[in-house]
Amino acid sequence: xxxxxxxxxxxxxxxxxxxxxxxxxxxxxxxxxxxxxxxxxxxxxxxxxxxxxxxxxxxxxxxxxxxxxxxxxxxxxxxxxxxxxxxxxxxxxxxxxxxxxxxxxxxxxxxxxxxxxxxxxxxxxxxxxxxxxxxxxxxxxxxxxxxxxxxxxxxxxxxxxxxxxxxxxxxxxxxxxxxxxxxxxxxxxxxxxxxxxxxxxxxxxxxxxxxxxxxxxxxxxxxxxxxxxxxxxxxxxxxxxxxxxxxxxxxxxxxxxxxxxxxxxxxxxxxxxxxxxxxxxxxxxxxxxxxxxxxxxxxxxxxxxxxxxxxxxxxxxxxxxxxxxxxxxxxxxxxxxxxxxxxxxxxxxxx
Numbered sequence: 001x002x003x004x005x006x007x008x009x010x011x012x013x014x015x016x017x018x019x020x021x022x023x024x025x026x027x028x029x030x031x032x033x034x035x036x037x038x039x040x041x042x043x044x045x046x047x048x049x050x051x052x053x054x055x056x057x058x059x060x061x062x063x064x065x066x067x068x069x070x071x072x073x074x075x076x077x078x079x080x081x082x083x084x085x086x087x088x089x090x091x092x093x094x095x096x097x098x099x100x101x102x103x104x105x106x107x108x109x110x111x112x113x114x115x116x117x118x119x120x121x122x123x124x125x126x127x128x129x130x131x132x133x134x135x136x137x138x139x140x141x142x143x144x145x146x147x148x149x150x151x152x153x154x155x156x157x158x159x160x161x162x163x164x165x166x167x168x169x170x171x172x173x174x175x176x177x178x179x180x181x182x183x184x185x186x187x188x189x190x191x192x193x194x195x196x197x198x199x200x201x202x203x204x205x206x207x208x209x210x211x212x213x214x215x216x217x218x219x220x221x222x223x224x225x226x227x228x229x230x231x232x233x234x235x236x237x238x239x240x241x242x243x244x245x246x247x248x249x250x251x252x253x254x255x256x257x258x259x260x261x262x263x264x265x266x267x268x269x270x271x272x273x274x275x276x277x278x279x280x281x282x283x284x285x286x287x288x289x290x291x292x293x294x295x296x297x298x299x300x301x302x303x304x305x306x307x308x309x310x311x312x313x314x315x316x317x318x319x320x321x322x323x324x325x326x327x328x329x330x331x332x333x334x335x336x337x338x339x340x341x342x343x344x345x346x347x348x349x350x351x
Contacts, residue, residue, distance in 0.1 A: 001018075001019045001131060001132040002016060002131070002351065003351070005017070005066040006048070008054075012329065012330055012334070015066075019133050020127055025083055025084065026081050026137055027081070027087060027141045028077070028080070028133060028135050029075045029093060029095065030076050030133055031074075031134060032149035032153075033075070033350060034073040034128075034129035034348065035156070035348055036072075036333050036347045037157070039120075039123065041334060044334050045338070059119075060099045060117050061099065061119050061125030063124070067125050070122040071120050071122030071123060071156060073094065073122070074092065074093065074094040074150075075092075075152075076093065077089050081138075087143065091143055092145075093143055094141075094156070095121070095136045095141050095142065097120055097129075098112070098115075099120075100112040100119075101117045101118075104116040104117065113163070113296050118297075130349060130351060146310055147309045150317075151317065153348055154316045154346060155305050157183060157184060158305045158316065160184055160187070160271075161188040163298040164246060165191050165197075172196040175197075176198075176242055177242040177258070177262070178248060179249055179258055180203070180204060181204035181210065181213045181221075182209070183319070185213075186213060186216045188248065188271070189217055189218050190217055191314070199237065200218050200220075201233050202218040203224050205225050206342050207223075208341065210223065212343075212345065215318055216319075229261060241262050243267070244262065244266060245261050245268050245269070246268075246271050250272030256280060259280070259290050264289060265288070265289045265291070267292075268292050269295055321345045321347065324349055
């Protein structure tokens with residue numbers, strides 16, 4: 001079968017590799033669509049980061065590069081192991097692409113997203129969605145119901161957004177500010193609206209992405225280059241500040257603006273994966289008793305997202321801004337995202 005494999009920095013190749021075989025307790029998926037994630041871009045430009053280094057096998061998968069990429073995928077069941085009888089061939093499915101040890105303290109506490117040895121399928125080995133087929137443990141596979149496989153390819157990043165919103169622990173009708181309208185920031189907006197948040201402001205310097213934020217359900221958009229975001233958010237919230245702010249940029253000044261924008265005893269959720277150690281003046285955080293929370297991946301978020309999609313409370317078609325074939329992955333996908341204006345949200349690949 002054909003697959004996109006990461007060999008090293010700037011070196012992703014479309015190659016013929018053996019088709020994976022089912023093992024006990026697994027499901028073989030024919031991949032219809034796989035999204036390009038920002039993590040894939042980082043691997044292409046700066047890797048290996050999460051991909052294993054040649055000669056140093058990942059502790060969970062035992063694999064080294066080259067590995068198949070792609071962790072935002074959906075497709076149809078192609079084959080079931082003999083001991084799997086609760087799915088049907090041809091059924092639309094997606095998967096939670098995380099391999100965890102199930103024995104470390106976070107796993108035993110139910111927080112497997114923080115597993116000490118976690119591996120992401122499509123980065124650390126275990127196959128990947130940028131291939132014609134992938135074999136996944138049954139416990140990681142979710143039926144899509146009436147959801148299309150195109151929308152199914154966005155369930156993984158939607159689960160990231162859903163988990164981040166859950167970490168905020170906000171009450172229905174609470175106000176929120178999302179700083180950064182990239183793919184995850186936009187998905188956070190739509191999840192906030194789908195789960196009962198009140199007024200949602202989005203802070204984003206790109207005019208194109210501000211328009212997309214309004215399409216996603218934002219009540220107000222703020223250009224931080226034209227006005228002070230924290231002052232505008234206080235105006236929009238009757239002077240108090242937002243109940244919660246989501247940092248989706250990984251920028252020191254944005255983190256500080258999040259702290260400034262929330263009310264006393266408000267919450268700041270750090271969503272971004274930072275490329276450098278953050279610097280933050282702690283005095284404003286201390287004086288307002290702001291709660292700073294981290295979030296990573298997901299834990300029990302895939303099924304709630306699928307339920308929201310099937311109930312019509314979430315709509316993600318607007319976030320799909322490109323569809324390409326596997327042969328176009330580098331030039332028509334990775335390079336377009338790296339060289340573009342930032343207006344693209346999610347490019348899907350057809351393996």
